[in-house]
Amino acid sequence: xxxxxxxxxxxxxxxxxxxxxxxxxxxxxxxxxxxxxxxxxxxxxxxxxxxxxxxxxxxxxxxxxxxxxxxxxxxxxxxxxxxxxxxxxxxxxxxxxxxxxxxxxxxxxxxxxxx
Numbered sequence: 472x473x474x475x476x477x478x479x480x481x482x483x484x485x486x487x488x489x490x491x492x493x494x495x496x497x498x499x500x501x502x503x504x505x506x507x508x509x510x511x512x513x514x515x516x517x518x519x520x521x522x523x524x525x526x527x528x529x530x531x532x533x534x535x536x537x538x539x540x541x542x543x544x545x546x547x548x549x550x551x552x553x554x555x556x557x558x559x560x561x562x563x564x565x566x567x568x569x570x571x572x573x574x575x576x577x578x579x580x581x582x583x584x585x586x
Contacts, residue, residue: 526564532557 536553543549 522568526561529557529560529564532560 532553536550536557538550540550540554541547
């Protein structure tokens with residue numbers, strides 16, 4: 472009858488839940504100092520700023536190409552080239568960001584499964 476009980480009795484007489492111990496260990500491992508949190512938030516802010524800076528050129532290409540689509544006196548295909556170049560660059564940029572996020576997420580999941 473005693474073997475059917477899922478709770479462990481420790482030497483001090485207290486009952487402990489193994490799942491609760493796993494949660495406590497997880498939170499102990501993931502505690503971060505204020506400096507670590509600040510550095511993570513700074514890195515995140517710099518990452519977003521870098522994304523905005525890098526994506527500014529393709530967005531500008533799409534805007535200028537669409538504004539001057541039928542008005543270019545040199546060659547009527549230049550605005551179309553700008554639109555195609557801007558859209559393709561933005562598409563590749565978004566795909567590469569999604570790829571990085573996916574691999575980071577998978578590595579985090581693999582680390583949490585192993586630990």
